[in-house]
Amino acid sequence: MDSINKEEIQKQFPQFEQPLLDGILKESVIKHLEEGEPIIQTGQYIRSNILLLNGLLKVYREDDEGNEFLMYYLEPGSACALSMMCTDRRETSQVKAKAVQSSDVVLIPAHLSEQWLAKYKSWHNFVIGTYRERFEELLQTLDSIVFKSLDERLLFYLKRHVETIGSEIRLSHQQIAEELNSSREVISRLLKKLEQRGAVTLHRNYLKVHNLEKV
Amino acid sequence: MDSINKEEIQKQFPQFEQPLLDGILKESVIKHLEEGEPIIQTGQYIRSNILLLNGLLKVYREDDEGNEFLMYYLEPGSACALSMMCTDRRETSQVKAKAVQSSDVVLIPAHLSEQWLAKYKSWHNFVIGTYRERFEELLQTLDSIVFKSLDERLLFYLKRHVETIGSEIRLSHQQIAEELNSSREVISRLLKKLEQRGAVTLHRNYLKVHNLEKV
DNA sequence: CGCCCACAGTGACTTACATCACGCAGCCAA
DNA sequence: TTGGCTGCGTGATGTAAGTCACTGTGGGCG
Known part of the structure; x- marks a missing residue:
């Protein structure tokens, strides 16, 4: 103090x-x-x-x-x-x-x-x-x-996270799901799709964001 | 002026x-x-x-x-x-x-x-x-x-409408659907359920709200 | 080392809602 | 009258997302 x-x-x-x-x-x-x-x-x-x-x-x-x-x-x-x-x-x-x-x-x-x-x-x-x-x-x-589906909302969420905190997101899938009021399995599947497109890389308990724009 | x-x-x-x-x-x-x-x-x-x-x-x-x-x-x-x-x-x-x-x-x-x-x-x-x-x-x-399903959102919408404008809602199902970013058919079905429970009465181009609380 | 446990992946199923297709009724206007 | 338009009712089907059940995995710790 x-x-x-x-x-x-x-x-x-x-x-x-x-x-x-x-x-x-x-x-x-x-x-x-x-x-x-x-x-x-x-x-x-x-x-x-x-x-x-x-x-x-x-x-x-x-x-x-x-x-x-x-x-x-x-x-x-x-x-x-x-x-x-x-x-x-x-x-x-x-x-x-x-x-x-x-x-x-x-x-x-x-x-x-x-x-x-x-x-x-x-x-x-x-x-x-x-x-x-x-x-x-x-x-x-x-x-x-209101207007977007969950995959777009996830992108919006990730972008905001990168802007405010950084591109290394130290959260489990479970925690991300909670912040979006969704469920772990769904978020896991969506994140995996993003990884396949090269936008992120997934790890245990954290993930790294590379380029969300071109997705 | x-x-x-x-x-x-x-x-x-x-x-x-x-x-x-x-x-x-x-x-x-x-x-x-x-x-x-x-x-x-x-x-x-x-x-x-x-x-x-x-x-x-x-x-x-x-x-x-x-x-x-x-x-x-x-x-x-x-x-x-x-x-x-x-x-x-x-x-x-x-x-x-x-x-x-x-x-x-x-x-x-x-x-x-x-x-x-x-x-x-x-x-x-x-x-x-x-x-x-x-x-x-x-x-x-x-x-x-975020937290409610469409039927609850419809109730919330109707309540607000009653408070600000009155219990006679001069809108078509189509218009209500648009304000909730939903579709006419779904709103029609939900309104019909409310009518069966005595909460509203439906008419062409308008509806009357009676009691939403006890639904 | 092996055990445990939280995290993650995945298929099967359910649910809510959207969409499609169609029929019908009231109403206005030719 | 009749035709057409608009609003409404309704079943069939599609789709996104939630749920369930289970498996796999990596990391920490006794």
């Missing part, structure tokens, strides 16, 4: 003006998350904005039977749009988030975030921008489910 | 402070839409915020093969979140909107909207609130597709 200083925040959020940075340092809490640790849990009332300093978070939806569905990954320098809208979450399905890698997050109390919206232009722009980006991302995800 | 006055805007947007209302009256354009008229078209760069004064708009997604998918309806007093994020829309799938009923909308130039965010607290809250609501709504829609 003490190892996180102004410089680190400034590095990830260079657009923030000085007084805002000071405010963040003074008022916010920095929390370290171990790999796999949840940050937003079911039914929890969110009272803080969450900014990601380093590491990687995964934001996903879960239904009442425990089925998961990946919404998007959060990278350092970005914020969780969901943590910004403290609506009541009584629905059966819940948004959840957890750390994919060991991460550090900045927790900003909701009432301060509200104040800062009016006070700091850079904060305001950041919040609005976050909404926009996540909205866009959610729309893309929606598209891929 | 001249029949729309300050009182009408004030009635739909009572939370706006006086100077903001004056600004809207002075700077914005009011546009009338006939039933079925599009307001956001494919690939169009959106330069205005759209507020709905009266009537009803339908916001939907369309893919490159012309398949539609309903996102949500917009009622008077609300705004189109999408018109607020003027990102470039080069993706294959497009968000579109059109009038379901004859409607009047207020078009607010994007640069003014930006200014007003800092200037008027009520405008700021309105914009943030719009993002939140639409985000929530989109999440619910996402849920229903």
